[in-house]
Amino acid sequence: xxxxxxxxxxxxxxxxxxxxxVVPGLSPAVKVYMLTAGALCGLSAYLPLMAGQxxxxxxxxxxxxxxxxxxxxxLWVKEDFETGYWKVPLGFAKITFTxxxxxxxxxxxxxxxxxxxxxxxxxxxxTIALRLQGIYLALVTxxxxxxxxxxxxQDQIGPFKGPLDPGDPERIRHLGPFGGATGLPGxxxxxxxxxxxxxxxxxxxxxxxxxxxCAYFVxxxxxxxxxxxxxxxxxxxxxxxAMGIRPKYYKVLAFVLSAVFASFAGTIYAxxxxxxxxxxxxxxxxxxxxxGAVVGGTRTFLGPIVGGMVITxxxxxxxxxxxxDGLPGGLRDVLLNISPFVQGLIMTVVCVFLSKGxxxxxxVDRLFPRDTTxxxxxxxxxxxxxx
Amino acid sequence: MSATTSPNTGSTGEGPGVTVLEARNATRRFxxxxxxxxxxxxxxxxxxxxxxxxxxxxxxxLFNLFTGMQSASEGVLLHDGxxxxxxxxxxxxxxxxxxxxxxxxxxxxxxxFENVRxxxxxxxxxxxxxxxxxxxxxxxxxxxxxTQSWELLELTGLTHRxxxxxxxxxxxxxxxxxxxxxxALEPKVLLLDEPAAGMNPSEKNDLTxxxxxxxxxxxxxxxxxxxxxxxxxxxxxxIAVLNFGQLIAMGAPAExxxxxxxxxxxxxxxx
Amino acid sequence: MSFxxxxxxxxxxxxxxxxxxxxxxxxYTLIFSILRIVNFAHGAIFTIGAYFTYVLxxxxxxxxxxxxxxxxxxxxxxxxxxxxxxxxxxxxxNVAIERFAFRPLRNRNADTLLSLVSSLGVSxxxxxxxxxxxxSDPLPAPEPIPGSKPSFDVASVIIQTSRLLTFAVAVIVxxxxxxLLNRTRTGKALKAxxxxxxxxxxxxxxxxxxxxxxxxxxxxxxxxxxxxxxTNFNITGPYMGSEYALIGLAVIVIGGLGDIPGAVLGxxxxxxxxxxxxxxxxxxxxxxxxxxGSSWKDAVPFITLAIVLLxxxxxxxxxxxxxxx
Numbered sequence: 004x005x006x007x008x009x010x011x012x013x014x015x016x017x018x019x020x021x022x023x024x025v026v027p028g029l030s031p032a033v034k035v036y037m038l039t040a041g042a043l044c045g046l047s048a049y050l051p052l053m054a055g056q057x058x059x060x061x062x063x064x065x066x067x068x069x070x071x072x073x074x075x076x077x078l079w080v081k082e083d084f085e086t087g088y089w090k091v092p093l094g095f096a097k098i099t100f101t102x103x104x105x106x107x108x109x110x111x112x113x114x115x116x117x118x119x120x121x122x123x124x125x126x127x128x129x130t131i132a133l134r135l136q137g138i139y140l141a142l143v144t145x146x147x148x149x150x151x152x153x154x155x156x157q158d159q160i161g162p163f164k165g166p167l168d169p170g171d172p173e174r175i176r177h178l179g180p181f182g183g184a185t186g187l188p189g190x191x192x193x194x195x196x197x198x199x200x201x202x203x204x205x206x207x208x209x210x211x212x213x214x215x216x217c218a219y220f221v222x223x224x225x226x227x228x229x230x231x232x233x234x235x236x237x238x239x240x241x242x243x244x245a246m247g248i249r250p251k252y253y254k255v256l257a258f259v260l261s262a263v264f265a266s267f268a269g270t271i272y273a274x275x276x277x278x279x280x281x282x283x284x285x286x287x288x289x290x291x292x293x294x295g296a297v298v299g300g301t302r303t304f305l306g307p308i309v310g311g312m313v314i315t316x317x318x319x320x321x322x323x324x325x326x327x328d329g330l331p332g333g334l335r336d337v338l339l340n341i342s343p344f345v346q347g348l349i350m351t352v353v354c355v356f357l358s359k360g361x362x363x364x365x366x367v368d369r370l371f372p373r374d375t376t377x378x379x380x381x382x383x384x385x386x387x388x389x390x
Numbered sequence: 391m392s393a394t395t396s397p398n399t400g401s402t403g404e405g406p407g408v409t410v411l412e413a414r415n416a417t418r419r420f421x422x423x424x425x426x427x428x429x430x431x432x433x434x435x436x437x438x439x440x441x442x443x444x445x446x447x448x449x450x451x452l453f454n455l456f457t458g459m460q461s462a463s464e465g466v467l468l469h470d471g472x473x474x475x476x477x478x479x480x481x482x483x484x485x486x487x488x489x490x491x492x493x494x495x496x497x498x499x500x501x502x503f504e505n506v507r508x509x510x511x512x513x514x515x516x517x518x519x520x521x522x523x524x525x526x527x528x529x530x531x532x533x534x535x536x537t538q539s540w541e542l543l544e545l546t547g548l549t550h551r552x553x554x555x556x557x558x559x560x561x562x563x564x565x566x567x568x569x570x571x572x573x574a575l576e577p578k579v580l581l582l583d584e585p586a587a588g589m590n591p592s593e594k595n596d597l598t599x600x601x602x603x604x605x606x607x608x609x610x611x612x613x614x615x616x617x618x619x620x621x622x623x624x625x626x627x628x629i630a631v632l633n634f635g636q637l638i639a640m641g642a643p644a645e646x647x648x649x650x651x652x653x654x655x656x657x658x659x660x661x
Numbered sequence: 662m663s664f665x666x667x668x669x670x671x672x673x674x675x676x677x678x679x680x681x682x683x684x685x686x687x688x689y690t691l692i693f694s695i696l697r698i699v700n701f702a703h704g705a706i707f708t709i710g711a712y713f714t715y716v717l718x719x720x721x722x723x724x725x726x727x728x729x730x731x732x733x734x735x736x737x738x739x740x741x742x743x744x745x746x747x748x749x750x751x752x753x754x755n756v757a758i759e760r761f762a763f764r765p766l767r768n769r770n771a772d773t774l775l776s777l778v779s780s781l782g783v784s785x786x787x788x789x790x791x792x793x794x795x796x797s798d799p800l801p802a803p804e805p806i807p808g809s810k811p812s813f814d815v816a817s818v819i820i821q822t823s824r825l826l827t828f829a830v831a832v833i834v835x836x837x838x839x840x841l842l843n844r845t846r847t848g849k850a851l852k853a854x855x856x857x858x859x860x861x862x863x864x865x866x867x868x869x870x871x872x873x874x875x876x877x878x879x880x881x882x883x884x885x886x887x888x889x890x891x892t893n894f895n896i897t898g899p900y901m902g903s904e905y906a907l908i909g910l911a912v913i914v915i916g917g918l919g920d921i922p923g924a925v926l927g928x929x930x931x932x933x934x935x936x937x938x939x940x941x942x943x944x945x946x947x948x949x950x951x952x953x954g955s956s957w958k959d960a961v962p963f964i965t966l967a968i969v970l971l972x973x974x975x976x977x978x979x980x981x982x983x984x985x986x
Contacts (some may be wrong), residue, residue: 052774131967131971134970135970135974138914139914139918139970139974141777142907142911142966143966143967145910145963146960146962149907149960149963150960150963150964153960156956159948159950159951161948161950162950220522223521223522223523223524224521224522227516227518227521227522228516229516229521230521231504231507231508231511232511234500234504234508235500235508235511238496238498238499238500239495239497239498241479241495242491242495242496242497243497243508244478245457245480245488245489245491246480246483246488246509246575247480247509247512247575248508248511249480250480256518286907293778294778294782297774297775297778331726332726333726333728335726336725336727336793336796337793340789340792340793340797343788343792344785344786344790346782346785347781347782347783347784347786348786349782350778350779350782350785351761351762351779351783352782354762354766354771354782355761355765355766355779358766358771374532374536375501375503375504375552375553377533378533378536378537378540379540380540380544380549
């Protein structure tokens with residue numbers, strides 16, 4: 004059984020990757036960039052699953068990451084129109100970056116700020132959702148996304164009104180603390196989000212190290228004490244607590260880490276998207292993230308990474324196939340619109356026929372052997388009196 | 391049957407031991423049902439203490455009260471003289487009380503080795519960062535954990551199974567793994583809930599010796615629930631008998647066996 | 662205050678939409694009560710029901726390059742006949758979902774997470790299928806009673822005919838369901854299984870047939886809800902059910918998962934709360950802030966849910982579960 008299974012998943016993966024790489028309309032850099040965001044989304048969905056928690060809150064954290072990017076790069080950091088330099092007002096001082104490109108250092112600041120805010124929000128959601136499991140938890144996390152969406156859409160929250168609308172000649176209308184319905188940069192910058200790079204491929208200089216770092220982090224976590232505690236909670240929460248594992252602590256931790264990864268994905272996507280609004284966080288995105296994790300396999304970190312890439316790659320491949328010249332209109336419409344169907348089909352088929360996902364834990368154990376054979380006693384003859 | 395047993399104050403027939411576990415008028419209700427009814431007894435340090443009684447007598451519920459999995463409706467539960475009524479399971483584990491489960495609750499999709507290693511949770515302290523960064527302290531800890539986990543597998547005769555999924559083990563080996571996992575906590579008190587259930591006769595014989603062996607080796611106090619009367623009589627130094635949630639007899643195995651109330655409960659229950 | 666003046670109106674509108682929520686949520690809760698799983702595709706069934714009724718009444722499908730664009734069936738049925746037939750068809754779709762997305766998982770006793778993801782997948786497929794077959798144009802709703810007055814006044818309350826009909830249909834269907842569950846053999850069996858699965862399997866109730874029947878029934882409930890909503894707000898597109906899918910879930914958790922009266926109570930509660938909150942608006946002069954409740958309308962189910970779960974985790978009418986150690 005094992006051979007056809009790995010053959011099947013291998014073929015599926017290969018065909019998707021080949022298909023994705025040959026689709027026209029997208030530069031290779033953008034393709035890889037989207038895949039990295041997909042991988043981060045997959046990891047974000049995976050972390051709560053490690054503790055057996057089904058969370059659909061990741062789009063909320065993703066939204067936060069993107070808004071952190073928008074607020075730092077549009078509202079905080081200002082471009083000096085004479086020199087083209089970038090200025091960061093700090094209250095007591097003003098840092099000037101003598102470059103006409105948006106400084107990459109500020110992208111790092113965005114990543115960190117987004118992660119902190121998302122982690123705080125993840126802590127709150129995780130704490131509220133602590134007692135809940137399964138469908139209850141899923142619902143509360145959907146609710147968290149919904150409430151956050153509505154919050155960022157508001158024209159005013161208490162005393163906070165946000166920046167003045169430059170399109171209003173009387174200079175009295177405000178855009179809302181988060182740019183309102185149009186989002187950021189909205190009316191504030193006609194060029195869209197400031198770009199930290201000259202060429203598209205340079206995005207990868209940020210995105211690829213980030214994904215590798217995150218993957219390594221989750222890999223180490225999975226193999227360490229924290230990962231074992233999470234796995235124990237997933238297997239049997241009560242037995243885990245009888246072993247001295249504090250379920251609440253680890254569940255909240257998983258939520259917080261999930262929030263951080265989703266916020267990273269939001270930050271790196273926001274620059275490439277050129278704009279950010281509440282529309283980025285949808286229930287469809289939540290299902291896509293979950294699909295990524297489940298399709299890839301939820302037993303080891305590599306599964307969600309691969310699964311997240313597969314789902315993202317699939318969407319982009321279908322979308323760019325529709326851009327091929329000379330397609331009949333009907334086929335183009337179908338290609339443009341069919342991706343939810345394909346995603347749904349993959350989700351159902353994987354659940355019904357391939358419930359462990361594309362990447363099995365055994366494969367990862369073979370790629371990265373466990374340390375358990377270390378210190379194994381030399382003699383296999385266990386003292387029989389010991390039984 | 392006579393159900394009035396005067397609260398035992400902890401001194402047993404077999405020499406004075408310090409009381410480790412104690413129940414004072416412990417009561418647990420489920421709706422109108424009294425699963426544990428006004429039970430009082432104490433377990434002395436180093437003892438192997440048996441808890442027997444017909445099905446539904448409240449033995450497992452009593453274990454759950456001691457391990458924080460259910461809370462007492464009335465009465466007090468003590469460990470080392472301190473009240474533990476409101477403690478949660480992991481706090482009980484932190485106090486050095488480990489247990490096994492009647493309806494085996496292993497981490498089924500983890501390997502045998504990982505089951506034991508996971509239970510080393512409390513004797514290790516690596517946080518998220520030291521794990522991820524591989525700090526020297528975490529590496530040292532890892533070496534100790536691995537060595538000790540292999541020792542425990544060797545002790546329970548599960549070395550050859552180390553890399554199999556726990557759920558794939560036969561029943562008897564699963565029971566042994568439960569014990570290995572509980573021992574990994576380096577407990578001072580070990581609660582065994584029907585450790586011999588599902589074992590074949592030769593495994594049961596081994597178990598008797600094994601329980602004594604771990605008690606001596608790890609300096610444990612053992613409390614066990616068991617249906618197998620032969621096993622209980624041969625291994626336990628003190629026995630408490632429950633029926634319908636009430637303590638009906640307590641004492642050394644020979645005394646308990648002669649107790650009319652016990653004979654009545656067992657024969658009445660079966661007839 | 663306008664809030665108080667509008668209360669009767671909001672109460673009526675809330676009752677109407679709440680009755681749909683209740684009807685729709687019953688389809689979730691019945692399946693949950695016997696299988697302990699959530700059928701995420703229920704929202705798609707809601708949409709499909711509305712489309713079926715629309716097609717059967719002879720409505721023309723939307724424009725564009727889709728296979729069934731600008732087509733219509735060569736007959737046009739009376740709305741009520743179309744409603745019944747459409748609901749039965751949607752029930753059959755639901756039966757197919759059970760057969761292909763749930764039963765294989767149940768047979769190998771898979772994790773409930775998988776059935777959740779699997780039905781989410783089905784839900785995406787179904788809605789997207791509609792989109793790719795007929796496009797996503799909004800469609801005008803069929804008129805239940807041709808030529809009837811769109812609304813009339815009772816005291817100060819404007820009664821919209823479609824809302825009144827929606828309420829009436831929902832109540833009639835719920836009464837029918839009550840009769841089915843309490844007075845018929847199959848219904849009683851269903852109720853027995855929903856209350857205690859192990860005992861009823863001992864009583865020799867054939868579970869697989871009963872499950873198919875339940876999916877059929879739930880499909881009908883969802884489809885009727887979808888059609889009645891479309892008579893109020895038109896068919897807004899292939900994803901019209903997704904909002905209801907989430908609200909319906911909130912309803913059953915608020916009422917108590919798997920609890921039938923709880924779903925009805927939760928539905929009406931949310932319907933009324935939502936309409937009332939939408940009508941709230943006030944001004945805080947100090948901050949120069951006009952707060953408008955209507956922008957928070959979509960958050961009402963989830964905020965209510967969070968409060969209920971904090972105060973009563975088992976839901977308003979649910980029974981607390983004792984975990985066996």
